[in-house]
Amino acid sequence: MKLTILGCYSATPKINTNPTAQVLEIKNHTFLIDCGEGTQVELRRNMIKFSRVKHIFISHLHGDHCFGLAGLISTFNLLTREADLHIYAPKGLKEVITMQMKLSNSWTNYQLIFHELTSTSSELIYEDDKVEVHTIPLDHRIYTNGFLFKEKLGERKLDMNAILNADIDMAYYRKLKQGGDVPDNQGNMIDNSILTKDPKPSKSYAFCSDTAYSASIIPIIKEVDVLYHESTFIEKNEALAKPTKHSTAKQAAKIAKKANVGKLILGHYSTRYDGLNEFKAEAEVIFPNVELSRDGKKFEF
């Protein structure tokens, strides 16, 4: 998996701070997560091919997470895109985008397929043979979801020494990879675990922005490899975090610790702060493996 941060600041832009947008490259997919104003330019700047983006996940309908979508859809159209575009977003966005297209008389040449989200419990919203995407209901001022991206466990690996020793017919290899028990040449059933090894562990990434501290997400994101959790504020500004339903870096770290994740990435910083070191320092006290997102930064895991 490769995560590219296109923007990691909250609303009220400064020069050279971009609102939320990320690209997750996972199992040959290029998933766009949130699409704040300017995302189309940031995709270009980070050399991510527009044609590779086929699925866009929008957490909520605050402008700093979705006001770049109409422009991106229009640009795809001008570039004569033909491939379907799937958009997973709270109910309502379809109506706005449709009205914008109508007023500009710019219907897309390609299929624009909205998957409208309304559930307040976690649901599976995308699945193929390699990847699953689940929502993570968050606690924000308006209806908001994070997203959990999970590689599916691959096939079991054949232990060729064991297979040759047990004298298993090649016709059974496919069943073995899928985890089934198979007979040897004498007709004795052999347990799968004797003949195969565990597949490579599957990776997972959880995106949680924007949200107040919410213990209810912990079971959903339990033991993910990487958690991006918003930290709009640092602890000294907790009084601002509470009414706006945002988190502090310390709260993000608490969630990371309780969910026993592999790594925590912080982001969605308020532009009021001059630097980001305090975010990291504050979180590390609670949870050691913390990294700061920055616009244009790439994470591989």
Added chain:
Amino acid sequence: MKLTILGCYSATPKINTNPTAQVLEIKNHTFLIDCGEGTQVELRRNMIKFSRVKHIFISHLHGDHCFGLAGLISTFNLLTREADLHIYAPKGLKEVITMQMKLSNSWTNYQLIFHELTSTSSELIYEDDKVEVHTIPLDHRIYTNGFLFKEKLGERKLDMNAILNADIDMAYYRKLKQGGDVPDNQGNMIDNSILTKDPKPSKSYAFCSDTAYSASIIPIIKEVDVLYHESTFIEKNEALAKPTKHSTAKQAAKIAKKANVGKLILGHYSTRYDGLNEFKAEAEVIFPNVELSRDGKKFEF
């Protein structure tokens, strides 16, 4: 008057090309003209105070001219603006913006006042004691207006030598400034032109983007000091200009010549071109006083 080009490129962005937005500073106003995606950041980059923007003029509802508006309105709100904001735009934009505000549960603290444009002939849309703004109906794929900004002629200037010679009572000075004839001490009416001088000539600026070549705008923009006229293409790509209802640099220059304007500024360049010199060279053959707009460039006149 001072014109700041925030963006002068057409849709399909490259890195570091901004869609259309301009700021015209005229008689203590800061008028924003069009508001493509990213305009709020470009306002910051060009150090134009958000609080000074009280009137926004939107030419048409293609995204590269208005997709920055929702973000700007939201940011004004986050910055606790209180002053009214007037938006002059084609009918329809109010509905979109209202829906976006509703979905993000972000009603503005300040009054958002839409002036919905539907007329296909030129109309006066703003007036105070110093400035007038008229629409310039353009010929584009959807309903589009340019805007003509005119300083009003100031008061006539008193010719103090002539006034003292003619022995005019001070009580008549105000009437003289307003152009009236007044009596001398013997009661003889004296012609205003003997006692006053012409005021400073008033300046005017016409913004025309996006449009096909349209001779019908010539009477409206006749003898303006500065004309911004779109030139999406150069002449060799005229075949692209026609169906998209855009202009070439040569066509922009023809309009400038026929309208006998003071200066022509070109812009709304397609991002297909590597440089802009050909635009200028092509226009100069027809009309000599041509300048190229560039993102961040300022013109004073």
